[in-house]
Amino acid sequence: MGVKNRKKHTKNTPEPQKTNHITPHESLRRDSKKTKKSWRDSRRTVFSLGAIVGLLIALYFGGFSGKTNTALFDNLVNFEFLQEYMEDWREVIPQSISSLISDFQQRNLQTTPPTSLTESFAVGKQLRREMNLTSKHPVIMVPGVVSTGIESWGVYGDEECPSEPHFRKRLWGSFYMLKSMVLDKVCWLRHVMLDPETGLDPPNFTLRAAQGFEASDFFMAGYWIWNKVLQNLGAIGYEPTKMSTAAYDWRLAYLDLERRDGYFSKLRQQIEEYHSMTGEKCVLVGHSMGSQIIFYFLKWIEAEGPLYGNGGQGWVEKHIGAFVNVAGTLLGAPKAVPALISGEMKDTIQLNALAMYGLEKFFSRKERLDMIQTWGGVPSMLPKGGSLIWGDMQASAEDALHNNTDTFGNFIRFERQTGPFSRRNLTMEDSIALMLELAPSWLRDRVHDQYSFGYARTGQELRENELHHSHWSNPLEVPLPDAPSLKIYCFYGVGNPTERAYVYKEDKDHPDLNFTIDYETSQPVFFTEGDGTVPIVTHAMCHKWAQGQTPYNPANSSVTVVEIRHQPDRFDIRGGAKSAEHVDILGSAELNEYILRIAGGFGDTIEPRLISNMTQWVREMPFPM
Ligand SMILES: *[C@@H]1O[C@H](CO)[C@@H](O)[C@H](O)[C@H]1NC(C)=O
Ligand SMILES: *[C@@H]1O[C@H](CO)[C@@H](O)[C@H](O)[C@H]1NC(C)=O
Ligand SMILES: *[C@@H]1O[C@H](CO)[C@@H](O)[C@H](O)[C@H]1NC(C)=O
Ligand SMILES: *[C@@H]1O[C@H](CO)[C@@H](O)[C@H](O)[C@H]1NC(C)=O
Ligand SMILES: *[C@@H]1O[C@H](CO)[C@@H](O)[C@H](O)[C@H]1NC(C)=O
Ligand SMILES: *[C@@H]1O[C@H](CO)[C@@H](O)[C@H](O)[C@H]1NC(C)=O
Ligand SMILES: *[C@@H]1O[C@H](CO)[C@@H](O)[C@H](O)[C@H]1NC(C)=O
Helix, strand or coil: CHHHHHHHHHHHCCCCCCCCCCHHHHHHHHHHHHHHHHHHHHHHHHHHHHHHHHHHHHHHHCCCCCHHHHHHHHHHCCCHHHHHHHCCCCCCCCHHHHHHHHHHHHHHCCCCCCCCCCCCCHHHHHHHHHHCCCCCEEEEECCCCCCCCCEEECCCCCCCCCCHECCEEECCHEEEEEHHHHCCCHHHHHCCCCCCCCCCCCCHHHHHHHHCCCHHEEECCCCCCCCHHHHHHCCCCCCCEEECCCCCCCCCCCHHHHHCCCCHHHHHHHHHHHHHHHCCCCEEEEEEEEHHHHHHHHHHHHCCCCCCCCCCHHHHHHHHECCCCCCCCCCCCCCCCHHHHCCCCCCCCCCHHHHHHHHHHHHHHHHHHHHHHCCCCCHHHHHCCCCHHHHCCCCHHHHHCCCCCCCCCCCCCEECCCHHHHHEECHHHHHHHHHHHCCCCCHHHHHHHCCCCCCCHHHHHHHHHHCCCHHCCCCCCCCCCCCCCCCCEEEEEEEECCCEEEEEECCCCCCCCCCCECCCCCCCCEEEEECCCCCCCHHHHHHHHHCEEEECCCCEEEEEEEECCCCCCCCCCCCEEEEEEHHHHHHHHHHHHHHHHHHCHHHHHHEECCCHHHHHHHHHHHCCC
C-alpha cells in the first residue's frame, strides 16, 4: 500500500477528539458516573495497546529467531514497520504515540501545509520581513526536566552490566533508550539510577548530559522540543556564537550540578564571554524546570562561599537583560508528589509519552519509584509555599473553579480507612511530610540539604536565606536579585485541565508499595486550570513579583505576564501554532514571536495578557509581605 493513500486516509477521517479539549469547568462538571466510565475507557486503551505491542514484540522475536534481539528491535522501531501496523490501530492508540508516528510522516514526507505558522522558520522570517528584526542579545536556553538527552561515557561498568557497548549512546532521550529499556532492563536501570548515598553516578558508571543544541532540539527523532525556537532564532540571524543551550543532567540535585559538572560556573563563563564579545546583556530562556534552574543561578552567582558563584552584588544587573520563564515550575508541580510517593508516571514528569509508556509498561511501580528517588533533581519540583499557595482543608485559591463545592487544598484524600495512614486526609504540606517520612533516610537528607518548601515570614528572613543554597530553588524564601533593569517575562498556557489533587488508597498487606493512587474510585485525580502538566497556581510568583516593589522584588524589576490560551489544532498532533500545552508551547507561533522580540531588543513591545483570575487570587493569598 502506498504511503500517499494512508496519508489521505488520515486527512479525511477526523481523528478521535483529544481528551484535553475539555475545559476545566467541563471536566469538573462531569458527573461521577461519566467520569468513572471515562477512566475505565482510558485504562482499557492502555491495556489494549500494551497487548498489541507485546504481541508485536513476541511475533517479531519469535518469527525471526535466527536474528539477534537487537537487530529485531531495530526492525520493530523502524518507521515503516510501525507505521504499517499503527495505522490500523489508530483508534485505540493513545494520541501521544500516534503523534510520534505522525511526526515521522510529516518529517519524512515534507507535507506540512505551506503558509502555516507552524512551518519551519515561518515566525522568524515574518518578523525579519516586517520588523527588520535581527539578533541583538545573546540567548541561552535552559531546557526542562527529562527533555535533555543523557549519554553514557563510562567504559567499565560492572561484570553484569558492561558500559562499553553504550559508549556515547543516549541512554535517555532516544530510541536507543527504549531499546535498552526493553531488552536489558536491569542494566539500563543500573546505568541511569544514581548512587543513593552520594547522589552521583555509581562507581564505574558515567552518564552525562548531551551537549550542544542536539541535547534538546529533539527528544527522539521526530519529536521536537526546542527545534522550532532554534529555527526561528536562526531566521533572524542567530548562530552558535550568539546563542547556546545550557543542557544539564536533570537527575542531579542542583548543587551537585556544580559539584560534579561545574554547571553553574560554565554558565557564568558563557554569559561573561558573550558579554565581553558583544557588549550586550544575555537573555536566559528557561522551560519548565529550566526556569527554576535559572532562578537558582541568579541566587548562586551573587552568593559567597565555596562552590558558590562569588560574583558579588550587581553581577546580574550587569550581565542579564531578561529572564524568560516559559511554562516554568517556579513554585513546583503537584505531579512531583505522587511520583515520589508511589512512582506514578502516568505522563507524570511531562513529555514524551512513548518514553513514559516504556517506563509504565516494562517497569513495576516499585522499580520506577526506586529509580526516581535516586534522582536528586526531581524533589526540586515539589510544590512550594504549603497552605499559603496550595490551600488547606478549608479552602484554596482555585476553589471558584468548582463553585467552592470542594477544595483542592484536600490534596491527598483517602476514601476508605484501611490503616494508620488513611485515617486523615492530607494538605500539600502534610503530603510532602508524608513523602519524606516514607522515603529512605538518604533521600530525606538530600532533600533537607538541597531544598526547602516553605515561605519566609519577613524581609529579614528573605535576606538571611540568601546565604544558603537550600533556599535558592524557592522564590518564596529568597528575593529577586537587586537588578532594577532586569526584565522578567512569564509565558504560560491556560485552558488545559491539569492534575491538582489525588485519591490514594492504603494497602497494608502489599509487600513493597502500600500507597498508590486509587484507580478504583470514581474520580482518582482532580483537575484544575493549567497547561496539562503544571497548574497556573505555580505561576503565582510571577504575579506577586509583578505587584511592584516588595521584599520579593526589591529592585522593582519589571515583570510581564502573558497567559496563552490553549487552542490546539485538531489535525496537528502537536497542537499546531496555537497550542499552549506544557511542551508543545515551544512550537507555538505566539511564544516564538515573544522570544524573538525579546532577543532582538524589542521586549518592551510585548503586552501583558491575563485570561485567568490569577492576579486576583494572588492578591487574596495571605502573603506575609
Ligand atoms: C457553578 O455554578 C454555575 C452557575 O451557578 C453553574 O452553571 C455551573 O454548572 C456550576 N459548576 C459546578 C462545577 O458546579
Ligand atoms: C535593517 O537593520 C539593519 C541593521 O540593524 C540596517 O542596516 C538595515 O538598513 C535595516 N533595513 C531596513 C529595511 O530597515
Ligand atoms: C571498576 O572497574 C575496574 C576495571 O574494570 C574494576 O577493577 C573495579 O573492580 C570496578 N569497580 C567496581 C566498584 O565495580
Ligand atoms: C477525605 O476527603 C474525602 C473527599 O473529600 C472525604 O470523602 C473523606 O471523608 C475525607 N476523609 C477524612 C478522614 O476526612
Ligand atoms: C508499608 O510497607 C513498609 C515496608 O515495605 C512498612 O515498613 C510500612 O509500615 C508499611 N506501611 C503501612 C501503612 O502498612
Ligand atoms: C515600580 O515600577 C513600576 C513600573 O515599572 C512603577 O509604576 C512603580 O512606580 C515602581 N515602584 C516603585 C516603588 O518605584
Ligand atoms: C474570574 O472571576 C469572576 C468572578 O470573580 C468570574 O465571573 C470569571 O468567570 C472568572 N474567570 C475565569 C477565567 O475563571
